[in-house]
Amino acid sequence: MAQAPKPRPLSPHLQIWRWGPGMLVSILHRVTGNGLAFAGLGLLLWWIGALASGPESYQSFLDYTWTGAGGGLQTATALLGKVVLVGLSWAFFQHAASGVRHLILDIGAGYELTANKTWSIATIVFSVIATVLFWAFLLLR
């Protein structure tokens, strides 16, 4: 006989567990992935759309996201734009590094406690260093 529907069980949420590197990297993978999906791909479309529409659209894109040349609203959005762009570059490096970690976990390697912890921390170290080097290269060359 069909059973009466009852509420599905929910797994314990964040506050239940003691935080560790593996947990942090797992959460960061989801946060950075969704950040890249919404903000990153949105910005990618704005960029390519502006580039396709002509010099004025492209200049408007640059002014709103980076230069703030028009003053007023653009000054504020350009400041926000710099934060978002640096954040997105970090999100890409973090998501890529923990994505590679996931590919390695998928083949069954890296589950020993110390190795798992080490490689979790390594993804964060990598993403921070890569972000700093990337922007240093862009701004200082």
Add this chain to the structure above:
Amino acid sequence: MGNGTSIGRVRGLGSSHEGTHHWLTARLTAVGNLVLITFLIVSLALLPDYTYATVRGWVARPLPSIALILIMINTFTHARMGVQVMLEDYIHGEGGKVAAWLLVNIVPFVAAAFGILSVLRIALGGA
């Protein structure tokens, strides 16, 4: 859970048997993104300046055009799957599930189509 009978599956409570394909496609597009986005950010970082002429001239070249069209397909496929999994974890109401289903099955396709058209306009010299 479904109770293993046909009616249990009809009610949408059993396995859809699409999990493996979803999982594998996520991995495949992940590797694609690793290559494509690395190409994109290294290429952009190496451009001499970011004026309209320089950037548009770069996009119009064959290899960047192809890479960008592939990016529009690959990133939106990957993002769609990731956002779908996130929404499945957090949205439990029936109305919300329908809204989420519409979101992940419409928005990424419209967005990717816009992106591909933009690259084509640049690559083929239209305005």
